[in-house]
Each structure stands twice: as structure tokens, then as C-alpha cells.
Amino acid sequence: MGNMVSLWLGNFETENDLLEYTGESYTEDGDWISSTFCKEFFEDEEPYETDFLERYSVGNPSADIRFLLEGCSYDESVIQSLISEVGEELNKEYNSVILIFDFAVESAIKQIRGQVDYIATVPYQKI
Secondary structure, eight states: OOOOOOOOEEEOSHHHHHHHHHOOETTTOOOOOOOHHHHHOOOOOOOGGGGGGGEEEEEEEEEEHHHTTSSSSTTTHHHHHHHHHHHEEEEEEEEEEEEETOOOOOGGOOSSSTTTEEEEEEEOOOO
8 A cells, every 4th residue: 555644733722732632541340441532433443553643733724734734743745735735725724633644534534534634644755
């Protein structure tokens, strides 16, 4: 499949809210509790390696792909691929980014739902 990255964008009041949305936790007995993000898109499962999850807030909302993704891992390659896929400007402004590297979204969950919008899965180069 090669190197793929999947992108979701959303709006959160604080970066801590974003981290809580994407962070898993554990019960007192040590049982894993999936994140709200996983519950909304993957039906409670975590089909990706958490080490490949990257999330951050950019401050002021923007629809500019370059602004939103500048500074992410492999940003030049990721930005170029996403611009080819969705264009330079989105039709909505966002202030929070979720990227999952080396993970391709299955078509069944490509619909927009939950607190974030699924944008695209694109190839990237590890430069």
C-alpha cells in the first residue's frame, strides 16, 4: 500500500479538549477505554498504531491547507498530496488537526460525522 496518511480536521476550544477527544484511558481495573474519536469513527476499536497519531491545534481557524499542516511530520509531502486531492482551500475553517500516518481509512467510514470531519487519505513520502 505504501505510505498513506489519513486526515481529520475539527474545531476545539482548547488543545486540551483535542487531546481528551483523541486520548484513550483506562478503568481502575486496567481495562482500556477507547477515545471519543475511536468511538465516532471506528466503533470503539483502535485500528491504528497510536504512535502514528499526530494531533495539534493551530490557534485561529483557517481553511488554508498549507497553514493547517505546516509543521506536521513530512509536511512538504503531506501538503502537496492533500492539495492535489482537495485543493488549497477547504470550504470550512478549522483550528485542529488529526493525522494518522501509515493508515488508510476504509470507505465505510469516509462520511463526515462526530466532532471532526474526515478530509482524505493520501500518499506521502518519508523525506
